[in-house]
Each structure stands twice: as structure tokens, then as C-alpha cells.
Amino acid sequence: MARAPVIIGISGASGAPIAVRVLEAAHAAGTPVALVISGGARAVLREESGLEPAALERFAQTVYADDDLAAPIASGSRASSGMAIVPCSSNTAAKVALGLADTLITRAAHVHLKERRKLVLVPRETPLSPILLEHLTRLAQLGVVVLPPEPAYYLHPKSVEAITDYLAGKVLDQLEVPHHLYTGWKAPER
Ligand SMILES: Cc1cc2nc3c(=O)[nH]c(=O)nc-3n(C[C@H](O)[C@H](O)[C@H](O)COP(=O)(O)O)c2cc1C
Numbered sequence: 742m743a744r745a746p747v748i749i750g751i752s753g754a755s756g757a758p759i760a761v762r763v764l765e766a767a768h769a770a771g772t773p774v775a776l777v778i779s780g781g782a783r784a785v786l787r788e789e790s791g792l793e794p795a796a797l798e799r800f801a802q803t804v805y806a807d808d809d810l811a812a813p814i815a816s817g818s819r820a821s822s823g824m825a826i827v828p829c830s831s832n833t834a835a836k837v838a839l840g841l842a843d844t845l846i847t848r849a850a851h852v853h854l855k856e857r858r859k860l861v862l863v864p865r866e867t868p869l870s871p872i873l874l875e876h877l878t879r880l881a882q883l884g885v886v887v888l889p890p891e892p893a894y895y896l897h898p899k900s901v902e903a904i905t906d907y908l909a910g911k912v913l914d915q916l917e918v919p920h921h922l923y924t925g926w927k928a929p930e931r
Pocket of ligand 1: 865877
């Protein structure tokens with residue numbers, strides 16, 4: 742049977758290039774993606790990647806507007822293979838932690854919580870405020886994978902692109918999407 746789509750929500754935190762790599766690699770792996778881009782993310786995507794949101798649509802099987810609360814993925818009756826919000830703004834993390842669901846991204850995240858499906862958030866903010874830490878702690882306690890976009894310096898990345906690939910690969914690992922974005926740690930010969 743064909744795999745149900747993974748849902749990728751892009752919100753307006755810094756880190757849009759990570760989302761772009763996630764989409765490209767999922768597409769290359771033949772994984773169907775349902776894509777939602779928030780209003781905030783549109784501005785950040787243009788700023789950080791120089792891309793128009795429409796340029797990402799070719800990597801997705803379906804694309805929904807963030808205000809389309811009647812979209813199939815707003816309901817638990819629509820199967821999915823998990824969801825990632827990458828990057829995840831403090832605004833979106835707060836809404837998900839509090840059960841607010843006034844956008845399609847936050848509604849679909851709420852569906853993943855209530856249906857006990859895989860939900861991955863990539864929060865990007867520095868420093869982290871006590872409020873955001875409280876929200877992320879609550880989400881982690883609910884089973885959400887909180888995956889901050891932190892580089893692995895022990896892999897000696899040679900470029901920002903290598904760091905971005907690593908982070909995108911970590912998201913795809915959680916969604917069980919195969920990829921070749923990074924090679925894991927190999928201990929030196931002793
Ligand atoms: C260039 C730019 C970078 C931003 N970076 C962040 C960020 O790293 N983290 C964050 O939480 N918000 C960031 N914001 C603010 C969010 O975009 C803003 O709070 C927005 O309302 C989030 O909406 P959304 O959660 O619906 O995407 C950034 C905004 C801009 C324009």
C-alpha cells in the first residue's frame with residue numbers, strides 16, 4: 742500500500758533553508774508530502790532562500806493554504822505518516838502547546854497530538870525565553886520530538902549547506918524518510 746503523506750508545515754522562524762532541503766530530499770525519496778506554509782514563513786523564505794513559496798510546490802503532492810481549515814489534513818480521519826513543523830516559530834510552538842488551532846499548521850499539529858501520531862518541531866529562537874522553554878517542555882512531555890536546529894560540530898561541517906543538510910536529515914530520520922544528507926559519527930581508530 743502507498744505510504745500516507747508526511748505533513749510538512751513551514752512557519753516563520755529562521756531556518757527556511759532547512760525546510761527546502763527536507764522537501765527536496767523527501768521528493769527525491771518518493772515520499773508524498775502535504776505542504777503548508779504560514780504567512781510568516783513566506784517572508785522568511787524570501788529573505789533567507791530567495792525563493793517564492795510557489796517554488797516549493799513541485800516537491801509536494803498536495804499544497805494547502807494555512808487558512809484552509811477545511812483541508813483534509815485538518816481532520817484525524819485523514820491518514821498521515823507524521824508531521825514536522827520546520828522551522829517552528831515561537832508563536833506556532835506556543836499555539837501547539839496550548840491546543841490553539843486557528844491555522845491549518847496548528848490544527849494539523851493538534852490532530853497529530855490527539856491521534857498520537859509522530860509530531861516533530863524544529864524550534865528556532867535564541868536565547869530561549871522561559872515561556873518558550875515551558876511550551877517546549879510541555880510538548881516534549883506529550884511525546885512531541887523537539888529537534889532544535891543545532892549543528893553537530895563533531896562532524897566538521899565545511900559549509901552552511903552541510904549544516905543545513907545535517908539538520909534536514911535529522912528531521913527526515915524522525916519521519917523515517919530515507920536520505921543521503923549526512924553521514925553519522927564514526928569514532929576515530931584507536
Ligand atoms: C526575517 C525574520 C526572521 C524571523 N526569525 C524568527 C525566529 O527565528 N524565531 C521565531 O520564533 N520567530 C521569528 N520571526 C518572527 C515570526 O515570523 C513571527 O512571530 C510570525 O508571526 C510567526 O508566524 P507563524 O507562527 O504563523 O509562522 C522572524 C521574522 C522574520 C521576518
